[in-house]
Amino acid sequence: NAGVTQTPKFRVLKTGQSMTLLCAQDMNHEYMYWYRQDPGMGLRLIHYSVGEGTTAKGEVPDGYNVSRLKKQNFLLGLESAAPSQTSVYFCASSGGLNFYEQYFGPGTRLTVT
Amino acid sequence: AQSVAQPEDQVNVAEGNPLTVKCTYSVSGNPYLFWYVQYPNRGLQFLLKYITGDNLVKGSYGFEAEFNKSQTSFHLKKPSALVSDSALYFCAVSPSNDYKLSFGAGTTVTVRA
Numbered sequence: 001n002a003g004v005t006q007t008p009k010f011r012v013l014k015t016g017q018s019m020t021l022l023c024a025q026d027m028n029h030e031y032m033y034w035y036r037q038d039p040g041m042g043l044r045l046i047h048y049s050v051g052e053g054t055t056a057k058g059e060v061p062d063g064y065n066v067s068r069l070k071k072q073n074f075l076l077g078l079e080s081a082a083p084s085q086t087s088v089y090f091c092a093s094s095g096g097l098n099f100y101e102q103y104f105g106p107g108t109r110l111t112v113t
Numbered sequence: 114a115q116s117v118a119q120p121e122d123q124v125n126v127a128e129g130n131p132l133t134v135k136c137t138y139s140v141s142g143n144p145y146l147f148w149y150v151q152y153p154n155r156g157l158q159f160l161l162k163y164i165t166g167d168n169l170v171k172g173s174y175g176f177e178a179e180f181n182k183s184q185t186s187f188h189l190k191k192p193s194a195l196v197s198d199s200a201l202y203f204c205a206v207s208p209s210n211d212y213k214l215s216f217g218a219g220t221t222v223t224v225r226a
Contacts, residue, residue, distance in 0.1 A: 004156075031212050040122070042203060042216040043157075050212075058213070090156055099212050100145050100164075104156035 002026055004105035006091050012111045013081045021076040021089055021108050029095030032074040033058075033102065034066060036087040043090065049074055081112045115140040115206050117217035125223045132194040134220045136187045136204030143209040146187040148178055151201040151219075160202075163187060164209075174198070194224045 007022045023032065030051050035043040045058030047066040055066045063085060065077045074093075078085060088109050092102040116139045126132050138144055145164055149157040161172025168180045178189045187204060201221050205214040 033213075035216075040218055042117075042218040044216075045213060048213065092157075094212060100207055100214075101147075101159060101162065102214060103159070104149075106156045107154075 004091055004093055004103050006089075006105040006108050008108060009106070010109050012113065013078075014113055015082060017081050018077070018079050019081065019110075020078075021091075021110075023074045023076070023091030023093075023105060024072055025074075025091075025093040025103070026072065027093060027095065027103065028071070029093035029103075030071075031094045031099060032068065033092045033094075034064070034074065034076045035090045035092065036060065036085075037090060037107075038087050046076065046089075081110075083112045086110060086112045115144075115208060115215045117204050117206050117215055119202075119204055119217035119220045121220050122218075123221045123223065125225065126194050128196050128224050128226050129193050132189075132191040132198065132222065132224070134189040134202050134204075134222060136189065136217060137185050138187060138204070138206040139185065140206050140208050144187075145207045145209055146178075146180060147205040147207075147214065148172065148176070148187075148189050149203045149205065149216075151203065153200075157203065160189070194222075196224050196226050198222060199224045 004025045033048045034046040049068040052071040091105040094102045147162045148160040163180045171177045204217040
């Protein structure tokens with residue numbers, strides 16, 4: 001099992017450009033999450049999903065959109081990147097009886113210039 | 114809304130000495146509490162959790178944590194630290210009826226040889 005994978009690992013964008021981050025999990029988990037990690041601020045929840053076709057806003061959703069067309073995939077989109085979105089992005093998933101225990105991907109380091 | 118405080122940005126200890134990383138929380142109802150570890154350029158790895166039962170929980174790599182309801186704390190401990198324990202540690206909390214985690218800002222642990 002690969003667990004949770006994220007694509008790409010690194011990306012540099014210019015202000016105003018768009019991109020999509022892909023998260024995939026092979027554990028048949030119902031719940032999936034997108035976080036951003038910034039120094040001194042821990043992880044903050046951007047958006048999450050409780051199942052295929054459903055999404056919801058987290059703590060810091062502005063400037064991001066998400067989609068969950070397939071149970072195993074959770075996409076995070078930036079329509080018009082801003083320097084404030086420079087961060088490390090982590091995807092996580094959870095499910096089953098231990099739905100509260102989250103498994104994390106390796107992260108995507110995004111720089112917006 | 115729930116929150117987590119990790120009062121120390123950094124903890125420095127000598128190899129072989131006890132290691133403690135502090136965490137206090139605020140949540141409505143019964144808490145689910147977690148510790149995660151992040152090594153450089155990696156995703157978060159689950160260390161241990163408290164859901165119910167014994168206040169002292171044991172986890173991976175020789176770590177343990179003690180749940181103290183009256184002090185709303187969940188400190189992480191290791192009796193004898195190793196250089197390889199040097200990493201960033203996150204405490205997280207969720208209400209017992211929720212799957213979304215709130216993370217602390219993180220504590221950087223440095224163990225010197």
